[in-house]
Amino acid sequence: MHFLQTTLAAAAALIALPACAADTITVKDAYARFMPGAMAGAAFMVIENTGDADDQLIDAASDVSMRTELHTHKAGADGMMQMIHVPEGFTIPAHGDHLLQRGGDHVMFMGLKERPAEGAMVHLTLTFEKAGTVEVDVPVDSKR
Numbered sequence: 001m002h003f004l005q006t007t008l009a010a011a012a013a014l015i016a017l018p019a020c021a022a023d024t025i026t027v028k029d030a031y032a033r034f035m036p037g038a039m040a041g042a043a044f045m046v047i048e049n050t051g052d053a054d055d056q057l058i059d060a061a062s063d064v065s066m067r068t069e070l071h072t073h074k075a076g077a078d079g080m081m082q083m084i085h086v087p088e089g090f091t092i093p094a095h096g097d098h099l100l101q102r103g104g105d106h107v108m109f110m111g112l113k114e115r116p117a118e119g120a121m122v123h124l125t126l127t128f129e130k131a132g133t134v135e136v137d138v139p140v141d142s143k144r
Contacts, residue, residue: 023050024130025134028046028048029045031045031138031141032109034112034116034142039110039112040112041116042071044101046097047100048096049097051130053094057127062124064109068109069107069110070107071105072084090105121137124137124138
């Protein structure tokens with residue numbers, strides 16, 4: 001009888017928990033670009049957060065490359081724009097979105113294992129501080 005009471009109590013606790021935090025993150029309009037002759041590429045998208053608290057995109061992973069990192073562009077001392085790794089990631093504001101776009105924040109694929117064909121899908125795992133992991137299949141569209 002004690003087992004049944006414990007099981008019922010655990011089930012009730014699960015029902016009372018709020019929905020998984022990953023339900024608050026949505027990825028829209030994702031695409032990846034891979035330029036001829038380059039052993040790198042990038043992914044761009046809009047990340048929406050419908051939750052009541054800011055979340056932080058802290059990591060990205062993909063099997064398409066040796067390294068997958070969060071990057072941005074920043075003006076160097078000489079005024080030239082440089083692409084840099086952003087280890088702390090990007091804030092996705094509560095009830096807002098964050099745009100990963102060309103010339104700004106983006107996911108960078110470095111050391112491609114093989115260049116994905118135009119129209120192919122690249123699997124990407126995004127990791128958030130609160131929402132956990134979000135899996136995305138990103139179409140390759142190098143003409144965008």
